[in-house]
Amino acid sequence: MTLTRRRLLALGAASAAGAALAGCDAPRPLPVPVAASPSSASAWSIPVSLPQPWATPPVTRFDAGLRAAVSRYLQPTPEHPEHPLYPGAACFAAVDGRGAAHFAVGDAVRYAADKSELPAAERVPARPDTIYDLASLTKVFTAVLALRLLERGRLDLDAPVSRYLPSFVDKPGITVRMLFTHTSGLSKATPLAGGPPEAQLEHVLREPPVAPPGTAYLYADQNYIALGAIVADLAQDRLDTLVRTQIAAPLGMAGTGYLPPNALLPRIAATEGPLRGTVHDPSAAAFGGVSGHAGLFSTVADLALFGRALLGGGGPLLRPATVELMRTNANARFGPAAAHGLGVDIDQARYMGRLAGRGAFGHTGFTGTSIVMDPHRKALLVLLTNRVHPDAAWGGNNPARKAAADVLAG
Template sequence: MPVATPDPWRAGSSRAGRLRDVVTRFLAPSPVHPLFPGGVLFAAVDGAVVAHFAFGDAVRYDAARVELPLDQRVPATVETLYDLASLTKTFTAVLALRLVEGGALALDAPVLEYLPSFVDKSAITVRMLLTHTSGLSKDVPLVGASAAARLEHVLREPPVGPAGGGYLYADQNFIALGEIVTHLAGEPLDVLVRQQIAGPLGMARTGFRPPPSLPAAATEGATRGTVHDPSAAAFGGVAGHAGLFATAADVALLARALLAGGGPLLRPSTVDLMRTDANQRFGPAAAHGLGVDVDQAWYMGKLAGHGAFGHTGFTGTSMVCDPRRRIALVLLTNRVHPDATWGNNNPARRAVADAMLA
């Protein structure tokens, strides 16, 4: 008799209606257009799913940013892929910390030790990349005729501040970290994510450069399935700071693993280090662990304040893990469709987080 494959989430739900009411109110024009066309929300408490639903549209506008007739729109579903944007950074951090556990990477070693192209930046350590305290610029130049040339140029860029001198969120940190991981592991980043994170966790719809057969939510204009971030696009769609696509349920599996102590990805002690604020000397606004934000109320709402950790993505994505209350909350939207200047997801992120505690 065949053995049933266990569901990684236990059954259960009582808050879905309230969460749906909260998030769908942002689909109303405010005042001209909605905050986002649509999305998917996944919430779990202590391993029990309390909400998993889609809302709105995956495609609402055409390439000219004109609203489509109702019968031409593509509704969002729980199977819709979303461009994770900077949520990719947390995946890259997990890969790096696996190398730390294996002894191949040292957090306080100079990056130059692993990347010869990292010239004239000998004071910058791996830990500084993970905590955005390297002093590297947040503006990534894209100079070069090929992806390899553009990457080389970025790695050689001089810092704009002293190493360890303050918190400055910069994609360049995780572009470099992705290259370190690739160099030490001897495999491309997309292969490593698939083999070391997506595979072990059963994240069947997570990866870089998704095939056209998988339904992806539109980003700016009506682009679907192509990375929105210009730097990641310039590197061929695979980078340490952006480029991953996933469903909300898949992202929730990563949140669940981190809340459960890291297995099968990391040791509990490594997860504890990952989610501990390493930037206390720079104030609460800079609170950051190794590849995750810590207690940032601007998107975690009332979940912040007791060690909550997570990350956001420019495209309208976010993941929040609250160890104290055992909450995993994932909100994936395509707020950049059809125009990245139309809105900011943070009101919805905070409202959904607050609704988890109502």
């Protein structure tokens, strides 16, 4: 098996039927809008026990304030008068390891394909267990998988990426650490070329940097596309399987995975246009729905389990020293706006609000998702929205993220 074919299989771009290797040369069709991905050969079939550690929490002093903060943006506001920031949202907050709020507001599906509002009877209300497309929150999961390989001595942060990916042979100055911290100089634009997923991936991995490696912070999906390829090659398994077996299963995250099966469609929030249950990110779609930078779907309660593990020193995922490394700013030389650890933002008030400032870490996703973990206050905030429904150009939801964070910080 060639390295490229192994990488393609590991990224999940082989056929949904599992496909013998002989069939990998045929392009896998891109996800079909509206219908969720088929369940055959899906990593969702890997059993995940649900320990139910997050029973619906009692009403607390945070609950009413968080509901008000999140609900405010279901309608246009003076700051954003043309459209709501999002049609629906789910929120989970915890303080000192105890649930403080777990609720949903608005609609998981509110608009038709032409962006007109559906009649009330045809809308799908958001629920606390609604499944959202996480977009770039996927990167944190990829980082955890990579750090597990670091702990086993399989991955060297300061090794050139070309040691693990021959596609980087002409980029010897880019190290693994630079992929983690977005300092590789790779472009923010992901250059898709068309054709089979295998060719698309290889084309992206061979893309030259647009800045000298290590000289600036430039957030780029290409970093985590490459890091995901490294993880999959070293583990010799698909990313969807690795997330399910190494993260979801140990934590009981039963509602988390790539390529959600059709049976889960009623619980999935719509994204842009007619998309529902298939990945919104075009690069991840081109790779078959599974990539290191995007493609995961999850719920607020599942992400609360994930966040609690990281806040608690790593739980079954990572060693405490590795979590400390993960949430230590590696980009101090580039200024506070570039503060980034190994897979997470550090103290970014633009969406962390008043939780930022004392070592808070987290990440956002383009579709309207976010997680913030504050070790100082022992606070956790997960806000998942479908702000790209029906149109990603309608606006971002940092105001809502900040408003919710400010309530929790209070």
